[in-house]
Amino acid sequence: xFADATHSKTKNDECLDVGLELCPVCGDKVSGYHYGxxxxxxxxxxxxxTVQNNKKYTCVEHQACTVDxxxxxxxxxCRFQKCLHVGMKxxxxxxxxMRGGRNMFGPMYKRDRALKEQRKALxxxxxxxLKSSLPPPPPPPPPxxxxxxxxxxxxxxxxxxxxxxxxSSSRLPQHQSPSVLDWSVKAEPRSSFTSSDPGGLRLPPxxxxxxxxxxxxxxxxxxxxxxxxxxxxxxxxxxxxxxxxCSLLCIMADQMLCSIVEWARTSFFxxxxxxxxxxxxxxxxxxxxxxxxxxxxxxxxGNESRLLLITGQEVELSDITCRAxxxxxxLIQRGQQLVEKLLKLKADRQEFACIKFLILFNPDVEDVVxxxxxxxxxxxxxxxxxxxxxxxxxxxxxxxxxxxxxxxLQSLSSLTESYLHSRHLSARVCxxxxxxxxxHARQSWTGALACA
DNA sequence: CTAGCCTTGACT
DNA sequence: AGTCAAGGCTAG
Numbered sequence: 001x002f003a004d005a006t007h008s009k010t011k012n013d014e015c016l017d018v019g020l021e022l023c024p025v026c027g028d029k030v031s032g033y034h035y036g037x038x039x040x041x042x043x044x045x046x047x048x049x050t051v052q053n054n055k056k057y058t059c060v061e062h063q064a065c066t067v068d069x070x071x072x073x074x075x076x077x078c079r080f081q082k083c084l085h086v087g088m089k090x091x092x093x094x095x096x097x098m099r100g101g102r103n104m105f106g107p108m109y110k111r112d113r114a115l116k117e118q119r120k121a122l123x124x125x126x127x128x129x130l131k132s133s134l135p136p137p138p139p140p141p142p143p144x145x146x147x148x149x150x151x152x153x154x155x156x157x158x159x160x161x162x163x164x165x166x167x168s169s170s171r172l173p174q175h176q177s178p179s180v181l182d183w184s185v186k187a188e189p190r191s192s193f194t195s196s197d198p199g200g201l202r203l204p205p206x207x208x209x210x211x212x213x214x215x216x217x218x219x220x221x222x223x224x225x226x227x228x229x230x231x232x233x234x235x236x237x238x239x240x241x242x243x244x245x246c247s248l249l250c251i252m253a254d255q256m257l258c259s260i261v262e263w264a265r266t267s268f269f270x271x272x273x274x275x276x277x278x279x280x281x282x283x284x285x286x287x288x289x290x291x292x293x294x295x296x297x298x299x300x301x302g303n304e305s306r307l308l309l310i311t312g313q314e315v316e317l318s319d320i321t322c323r324a325x326x327x328x329x330x331l332i333q334r335g336q337q338l339v340e341k342l343l344k345l346k347a348d349r350q351e352f353a354c355i356k357f358l359i360l361f362n363p364d365v366e367d368v369v370x371x372x373x374x375x376x377x378x379x380x381x382x383x384x385x386x387x388x389x390x391x392x393x394x395x396x397x398x399x400x401x402x403x404x405x406x407x408x409l410q411s412l413s414s415l416t417e418s419y420l421h422s423r424h425l426s427a428r429v430c431x432x433x434x435x436x437x438x439x440h441a442r443q444s445w446t447g448a449l450a451c452a
Numbered sequence: 453c454t455a456g457c458c459t460t461g462a463c464t
Numbered sequence: 465a466g467t468c469a470a471g472g473c474t475a476g
Contacts, residue, residue: 031456033469042455048471049453073454092470099471100461109469 020376024086024205025079026072027269033109036089042072047083050076051093064212069272086205123382126400130407203350206384210353213267215259224255225311253290254435256310260289261434264360269377277368284365286438287417288410289356295335295409296352299342327419334412342405345398354385355406 021030023040034044049055057077059065065078072079084090092105203211231251264270264282273281297308306314317336321329363375389399417439424439 035469040455041457044469045455046453052471076453094470097471098461099459100468101470102462102468103470106463106469 020372020379022269022376022380025082025088026067026069027272028069028072033105033112034088035092036105036108037087037112039083039088043079043083043088046072046076046079047088048093050080050083051090052097055080066268068268085208119383119386122399123379123386126386126403129400130403204384204387206380207350207354207388209268210357210381210384211350213263214349214353215263220259221310221312224252224259227255228252228311250435251433252310254433256290256293257286257434257438260286260293263356267357267360269357270360272373274369277370277374280365280368281360281362281374283438284362285359287413287420288359291335291409291413291416292352292356292359295339295342296347296349298339299347300349300352302339331412331416331419334408334415338405338408338412341401341408345401345405347402347405350388351385351402354381354388355402357381358385358406359410 021038022028023030023043024037025039025043028040028042030038031041031044032038035047039047050057055076057075057080059075059077061075061078063078063081065071065075067075067079067082089105092103094103228248228251231248261282264278270278270281293310294307297310302308303314305317307317307320308314317332321332324332358378358381361374361377361381363371363378365374368374385402386399389402421439424436
C-alpha cells in the first residue's frame, strides 16, 4: 500500500511534507528537520546559537510571552522555552561542532515522516467517511459583500476601539495558563487533561497553544453581565417599559461576537494573516463560532433542560420553545440534538479549542490571499485534534464523529444565520452593533473598505 | 542578534 | 552521486 510512497517521493510530496508545514515554535514556514523536529530556519539558528554559546536569557514579563513569526525576536527566554517545550533536542547540538554527516536522530526523523504519512491517510479516511455519511453538503451562507469588522481588526494597538468593546479587553494578561481558564460556572469540570495531569495524557503542543488563546470565561461573563445591566438601567430611566428579553439577547449575542473577534484577533496563526484575509475568514465563520460557543458551554457545563447563558444564568428550554415559531423551534431542536451528540462523545474543552480554529481557518473561503497558509493551519489543527482523540480514546471513529458534529454545526449555523437575517429585516431590531452589521453585511461594504 | 544562504560529510 | 541535517558565514 504505502510501499511506493517511501521510495518514489515526488517533488509534490515533498512540498506537502515540508513546504506546507508550520514551525511549532513560531508558525513560520518549515525548512526541514532540525534538532529533533520540523522547524523553520530561524528557530533552528536561534536554538543552535543558544545552546552552542550557552546563552542565558531572562523574561521581563511573566515567562509566557507570545512566540509567533512577528514577535519571536521580542523575548528569547520564552522562545527558547517554547523550543524545548515543543521538543527540540539539546543533544542534537554537537559539542565538538563537527559539520555534516548524520546523528542518532536520523531514524527518528524517518519514523516521524512515516507517522505523518499515516496520519495523512487517516485524515483522508475520516474525511471521506464524513462525505459519504452526509449526503447534502451544508448550504453556503448568504452572500456577503463585506462588513466593517474594522472595529476589531485594525492593527495593534486599536486606534479606535469598537464602542462596544470595553477598553480593557485588548490588554488582558497574555500569560494565563490553561489551568486558570476554568469554566467555573459549574462546580465539576467534565474532564481536563492539562499538562500537569499525572495520568500522562500528552497534550499536543499546538493544543496547549489553542487553550492559551481561549478567553477567560469568568472575565467574559462579568463583562457581558455589566453591559447588560447597563442596558437595562438605560431603558429603565428613559422609558417606562423595561427592555425586551429579545433585545437583551441581541446585545448578549453582539457582545459574544465582539469577544470572538477579539479572540481571533489575538490568536496564534490568525495574527499572521493580512487584515483583509482576517475579515474574510471571520465573515465566513462568525455564526459558526457563535453557535459553537453556545453549544460548547452547554456541553461542558450545561444542564439537560436548561440553556446556560454566557452570563451564568440558566433559562428553561421549555420557556423558549413554547414561544418560538416553527422555524426557530426546529433550529433549537437541532441544536439540542447536536449538544446531545457531543455529550455522548464526551467532547472536552481541548477539543472545542481545536474546533474553533478548524472553523476559523477554512481554506474554502473565497478570494483569500494566503490560501496556502490557511490550508496548512487547518491541516495542523486537524492533525493535533486527531492525535489528541487517538491518545485519549484509541478509537479513530471518534475523530470522524467529531468532524461530523462540526459539519452539522456548520449547516445549522447557516440556517440560523438566514433565519436571523430574515427576522432582522422584518423586525428591524438591534441596530448599530456588530451582530446587525454581520447580518446586514451586504449593505455595508463601504465600511469594510475603511480598514484597507 | 537575527535569519537566509552556504558548506560539509555520513548515510543511502 | 544524491540527500539532508548538522555547523558556518554575513548582510542588516
